[in-house]
Amino acid sequence: MINKNELLANLGVPAEAPGACTGKWLPTTGEIQTSINPNNGHVLAKLHGCTRAEYDAVVEKAKARFLEWRMRPAPKRGELVRRLGELLRHHKESLGELVSLEMGKIRAEGLGEVQEMIDVCELAVGLSRQLHGLTIASERPNHRMIEQWHPLGPVGIVTAFNFPIAVWAWNAALAAVCGDTCVWKPSPRTPLCSLAVQTLCNRAMDEHDAAGVFSLATGGADVGGWMADDPRFPLVSFTGSIEVGRTVATRVAQRLGRSLLELGGNNAIIVLDDADVDLVVRAVTFGSVGTAGQRCTTTRRLFLQRKIAPQVIERLIRAFGSVSMGDPLDPRTLVGPLVGPASVARYASAIEAAKSQGGKVLCGGKVLDRPGYFVEPTLIQATTHDAFPIAWEETFAPILYVFLVDDLEGAIAAQNAVPQGLSSAIFTDSVRASERFLSAAGSDCGIANVNLGTSGAEIGGAFGGEKDTGGGRESGSDSWKTYMRRQTCTINGGKDLPLAQGVEFV
Ligand code: NAD
Numbered sequence: 001m002i003n004k005n006e007l008l009a010n011l012g013v014p015a016e017a018p019g020a021c022t023g024k025w026l027p028t029t030g031e032i033q034t035s036i037n038p039n040n041g042h043v044l045a046k047l048h049g050c051t052r053a054e055y056d057a058v059v060e061k062a063k064a065r066f067l068e069w070r071m072r073p074a075p076k077r078g079e080l081v082r083r084l085g086e087l088l089r090h091h092k093e094s095l096g097e098l099v100s101l102e103m104g105k106i107r108a109e110g111l112g113e114v115q116e117m118i119d120v121c122e123l124a125v126g127l128s129r130q131l132h133g134l135t136i137a138s139e140r141p142n143h144r145m146i147e148q149w150h151p152l153g154p155v156g157i158v159t160a161f162n163f164p165i166a167v168w169a170w171n172a173a174l175a176a177v178c179g180d181t182c183v184w185k186p187s188p189r190t191p192l193c194s195l196a197v198q199t200l201c202n203r204a205m206d207e208h209d210a211a212g213v214f215s216l217a218t219g220g221a222d223v224g225g226w227m228a229d230d231p232r233f234p235l236v237s238f239t240g241s242i243e244v245g246r247t248v249a250t251r252v253a254q255r256l257g258r259s260l261l262e263l264g265g266n267n268a269i270i271v272l273d274d275a276d277v278d279l280v281v282r283a284v285t286f287g288s289v290g291t292a293g294q295r296c297t298t299t300r301r302l303f304l305q306r307k308i309a310p311q312v313i314e315r316l317i318r319a320f321g322s323v324s325m326g327d328p329l330d331p332r333t334l335v336g337p338l339v340g341p342a343s344v345a346r347y348a349s350a351i352e353a354a355k356s357q358g359g360k361v362l363c364g365g366k367v368l369d370r371p372g373y374f375v376e377p378t379l380i381q382a383t384t385h386d387a388f389p390i391a392w393e394e395t396f397a398p399i400l401y402v403f404l405v406d407d408l409e410g411a412i413a414a415q416n417a418v419p420q421g422l423s424s425a426i427f428t429d430s431v432r433a434s435e436r437f438l439s440a441a442g443s444d445c446g447i448a449n450v451n452l453g454t455s456g457a458e459i460g461g462a463f464g465g466e467k468d469t470g471g472g473r474e475s476g477s478d479s480w481k482t483y484m485r486r487q488t489c490t491i492n493g494g495k496d497l498p499l500a501q502g503v504e505f506v
Helices: 004-010 052-069 074-090 092-103 107-127 166-177 191-207 221-229 242-254 277-293 309-322 341-356 408-417 431-438 479-483
Strands: 032-036 043-048 134-136 143-151 155-158 182-185 214-217 235-239 258-262 267-271 299-305 360-363 378-381 399-405 423-427 447-450 484-492
Touching: 004 092, 004 191, 032 191, 043 191, 052 182, 052 214, 052 221, 074 092, 074 107, 074 166, 074 191, 092 107, 092 191, 107 166, 155 166, 155 221, 166 182, 166 191, 166 479, 182 221, 191 214, 221 235, 221 242, 235 242, 242 258, 267 277, 267 408, 277 299, 277 309, 277 399, 277 423, 299 309, 299 408, 309 360, 309 378, 309 399, 341 360, 341 378, 341 399, 399 408, 408 431, 423 431, 431 447, 479 484
Parallel strands: 155 182, 155 235, 182 214, 235 258, 267 299, 267 423, 299 399, 378 399, 423 447
Antiparallel strands: 032 043, 134 143, 143 484, 360 378
């Protein structure tokens, strides 16, 4: 039996750790956050979040450290992140299990979340030697132009409950090597996970004289709102719902700050008649019921071409009905609980809405009569996409809406019709069809996959989505540029002062 106190002790989290930290734990007296085990509804911990004054103390420390940190050579900054990655590797089991305990995802996914943090630390360490700019040809004789990248400042990071620690790492590991300091406001549903990560950060920072590079300010909407309004953060990275993201983005824009938004998705898979059904069934099942449907990249809509539809539906009904549900820490479990009672209520009301819009429940559809917040993976045969408004929303639960389509063009049009634009996939053996799906007239999402599902992105690529998903990109590729400021420099190595555009003056 996995025990919270043991996990926290393994991770070195001090007993009664308060809700703020800059390397040194700071007492907090703000609003109480209650951590609840979704597997049984029991209270795991109660913790005070930050008051405004406590939050300000954390931000001031991050601001002061930034003045020194920005001048440390980037590869030296990488050493801090390398150490953090080592500590994460060493504590992967305990931390992954804590994620399962507090958030409810199964143990394998909890461990996978920590692995993602390790991977992004490695990516960031490599990047710390590659934050390169350009040399640009100048039109003026004996002049040269360069583009260089400088640290930006303290970064505010607001995260969601469903990836309680990995999303922080995607931001913080990159921001730190870029020369920024970070203040993290985690989800109030998962405070223990944030205390555990901060404890590991403290060890790494202590060894590298870097207190204040990674700081924590726990709390709810109020703390997130202070960050959005706070000019000490040139960048606020926000991961969460579209509704909250819209207010955060508006508040940051009001002060002409920069925001990085990773918001809700409404992801679809298109299956053409020539698809490999075995691959389809595995990808769709993991994509829609994995993490109990609580991933931003969860598959929520399935577009099946008519000929292949009956066999895919029949096999999905079997697959959905056979996944083992239960304690997320039991190695036999494939689907754990939803995070809380409000999520269960939203699941039930989406199913009612689907039925009232003409949908037919093919399997699942019920809330389990047992402690905790368990719901059945649900497959719903929908009517036409336009006449089925519930499928245009993101319900954060394991519900998959199935639509029949005549051809690829109709499927792409329906897939792109919704306001969200995160992840998408097509299953086909046709090069022509997959190229069409990947073309400018194809999927309008930030992620587009061929013959694999919508969820489970690798950190080497830039992660994020278009439209209401917010347009942000995190993790790999050149996402690091978001955490830096670009400077264009022109240098005159000659004895004349020619003006640009041939302008003559004095
Ligand atoms: P949420 O929007 O309720 O909360 C997210 C964070 O915002 C929390 O830390 C919360 O305390 C904070 N917050 C709430 N109100 C705020 C306000 N007014 N100002 C500032 N901060 C505020 O989201 P959630 O329920 O924790 O997470 C689920 C959502 O997150 C889903 O929509 C999911 O798709 C999305 N998500 C997106 C990605 C992505 O990368 N695109 C990743 C994970 C989750």
